[in-house]
Amino acid sequence: MNMLGELLNPENRPDPYALYAQWREKSPVVRVGGPFVAVLGHAEAEQVLRGADFGHPEPEVIADDDPDHPVDAQGRVVRAFAFLNPPDHTRLRRLVSKAFTPRVIKDLQPRIEALTTAAIDQIVDAGETNLMDTLAVPLPVTVIAELLGVPVEDRERFGAWSAAMARASDPGFLLPPEVVEKAATARREFIAYFRDLAAARRRTPGEDLLSALVAVSDEGEMLSEGELLVTLTLLLVAGHETTTNLIGNGVLALLRHPEQYAALAQDGSLAEGAVEEILRYDSPIQLTMRTALTPSTLGDVEMAAGDTALVFFGAANRDPRAHQTPDTFDIAHPPARHLTFGHGIHFCLGAPLARLEGRIVLGELARRLPDLRLAGEPEWASTVTLRGLSSLPVAATS
């Protein structure tokens, strides 16, 4: 477990990849203590995410009839579908997918462009700014809030809850108890908030995703009220913490490779590949977990049912067996594949939206501000699972 503790060491935060490489050299799959197994190789990570041998643990049964902590008819905590196995996962994902059609995402393009333009204007006016505050945080929040139909004016409230939940996204054994407690409180506040909002949409439906999901839940057995509320929470949290980090990590990588930033400024068609290379090179999500549902062999490690696989996307994406020059950042040669959106049945539902936002933001930033430069040392946030910056000082003259 010490090996994982090292990841939390602030000194390793700017570059966890050197640590991953050291571990991966020993073996692509390493038992790190007790039931925990670190998966560092690309093929092995795919094996965990693809097959039926691994999944999520059954939701715990609790004695709790608190409406802000919904349970199902069997008394099991209602979990978001990202943390469920089939058939519940299949049913809920299918419902939500209907609202995430390519058409819906494409229609968001003009709005994302307008928000990007406004944020860049603000950067120009400020001259020097923390790009996380001016662009990387507010833009994805606004997009997902508008898509869902959540009032953007409530941003401070749900932004704070979302941050508390994101802070607790690291594996439980790495978390101080107060972080877990704050996340549980934030989750309850989210549920209460969405219950009020759903009631309002029930009275006066809008064109948004929230109204569409409320209608589905009112139709009967397909989506319970509890499922509706945790799904909305999942979408709001998943919809912005990650895309924020795609933008932040992406701008940092580009500004540290000024010749590639200049190439993007010259040729906007590089933006699509740039997004894929950023996702591979400095993944906004570094880690996911699965429980072994049956005994299996993973690399050289024998997995017992109940063992936990810690799948390190950041390590798999730099596995020399899958990528020729894994530590080189090169937007002109984006990877044929990476695991940053996951793999298999839980593949990221929001990937087309995240890609669109990334492409527009990075392309426009380089086009309009070709002389953008770092204006100080960036600071990394403390989480391991979500990898992103708390501060990215930049200077621009238009």
Ligand code: HEM
């Ligand atoms: C699932 C990454 C943006 C919604 C996932 C998974 C990953 C991921 C790795 C799979 C997790 C696992 O298998 O354990 C990312 C990254 C993003 C991003 C890197 C941005 C760069 C978004 C956006 C949304 C979203 C914008 C939109 C709402 C979801 C949902 C799931 C998911 C709902 C659960 C899918 C399922 O379990 O079937 N994401 N995501 N994500 N993502 Fe994203």
